[in-house]
Amino acid sequence: MKLTINEIAERAQVAKSTVSKALNGQKGVSDEKRRQILALAEELNYEPSASAQALASSRTGSIGLLIPHEAGYSLAGAYWSAIITSIAQVANLHNHSLLILTPATGDDVSGPVEAVIRRRNVDGLIIGAEKLDPRVISRLIEEEIPFVFIGRNAQIQHYSVDVDNLGGSERLVSHLASAGRRRIACLAGPEQYLYTQDRVAGYRNALAKAGIEWSSVIHTDYTSEASREAMARLLTEHPDLDALYVTAGGEFLLDCIDVLRLSGENPKRIGLGAFDDYRFFDYIDIPVCAVRQPLREIGEAAAGLLFDFLSGRVPDRMNHVLDVELVLR
Amino acid sequence: MKLTINEIAERAQVAKSTVSKALNGQKGVSDEKRRQILALAEELNYEPSASAQALASSRTGSIGLLIPHEAGYSLAGAYWSAIITSIAQVANLHNHSLLILTPATGDDVSGPVEAVIRRRNVDGLIIGAEKLDPRVISRLIEEEIPFVFIGRNAQIQHYSVDVDNLGGSERLVSHLASAGRRRIACLAGPEQYLYTQDRVAGYRNALAKAGIEWSSVIHTDYTSEASREAMARLLTEHPDLDALYVTAGGEFLLDCIDVLRLSGENPKRIGLGAFDDYRFFDYIDIPVCAVRQPLREIGEAAAGLLFDFLSGRVPDRMNHVLDVELVLR
């Protein structure tokens, strides 16, 4: 029924080990036979069984993408969706499948990771890094499963692909300042995330360079309640606020915009800056300057890095930092 | 090194076939031994190797999600992202992994499907149905790989999970009519898609029920140029237009809104209806009534259906139609 290597071997009048070598491009086969075998395989449309290869070689032919779930960050959908697509395409190029690992709502990622480790069904992992149990990482290292980060982690140094959080943030806030804004507050995500720290640092750098002394940073988790409350507090405590920098996108940003719009404040008076750009910014009644992340490139770079590891190359740089684009409005 | 079934068998003083049966909940093992074995496996944290199980049982333990790519439909990101998450979670519940299959940009899905069939690395497939080469389906049937649709296909009848396109559309347009709109045009997606046909039918039903004779439907592919041109044409050909129903979301919808805003037309004069709801509708200067699809439920239902097949149950209904929600603004 199923076309196997035995059939190919028989038809080509060689041993199946020879077929295997020919197909896998290993040396130890004469050019003559190799050509024959390849032609035959092509003709019969033969493709080795993934499970058999996996069992025999202890390489599964798949990589996993570990997506952490963030409270109220579901518009992050657009973020992960673009990244998934680009990773899947790179994986295909390398004849690998892409597995999506994501915890049940409310759980953390350690469950799916543990399962994947124990069942041995990935060769390597790409991991959304900001929030990560160090024990998960220990397990991965213990089991010698290669992995790379998307974003970086405050506790764990590792090969990563990240965007220029600090620089992008600084440029964005500098732009607000150069537009004459002097009371620029910063509504920031969870303080323990490295990207939050970087973005806040960029904010402070920009203020310093512009010679602005006034600053105000409020951190929130991304829950809707906390974000809305923080935003409201900012508006009442600083009635002279003339600009606001929100360090992340998704529902978080929408909650902030929402409070701003409902505050009775003239929204146009307040310059808004956001990290993460959405096309609908063009359509709303508040001008939003934003930092756009190169999502496709993030996925491609992370996958590229992982496949480097899988093929035994050790990348020269540990942290790949991609440029972001400023979108002015 | 790796903990195998042999180790378990040895420690429990039984044959590995007995361990296998116990672990898989098959009968033919005494309660006594079963308990012992289960306890031991639990204690040692044993988990069978996915590849070995796959090879021996010819069940891979993974399902695939086939995502078609649509020109200019990338905000569909939010759509697929929610669906991916819910499918992954259901798959986990069934101890299965989720593979993402998506073609390289510009290609169609047959490549990834063919690869997955030949390498035999999924037990079943969930397929975005609207645009599908019938040959792909033939191959799947030929190879006896179970699959279910998300959405429906105009050519191919098959088990599917879909939303109530016709009803939702009708309710939405009825609402526009009941608000006094009389010149309601419809900007629709590709005519060959079943969901487009259904949504347009809902539009016509609503008009008929409201006793409105005037109607205008323009189909476009989802490319930006075509959508913008169609939208512009609509506005110039029908200066008395007082409402517009756009049958889909994503970039397509944004292009339409964009043209409307730039037309010089007072956007508030024109009632806008959209199929697919986005939270940012709350923030734009045009009131948009929208149909919200239950994305999580779509994914869950589709995965549920597939696992029914995989465990030999034949679902009673062929087409599962989920209700949509009307969001008025």
Added chain:
DNA sequence: CTGAAAGCGCTTACAG
């Protein structure tokens, strides 16, 4: 270069 053999870690008839 070539092939016979063992082995990857399970499952699944089959016999007892």
Added chain:
DNA sequence: CTGAAAGCGCTTACAG
């Protein structure tokens, strides 16, 4: 109920 054996379709030393 229990276990010995064959087999899933490959890869990988190893010997020739």
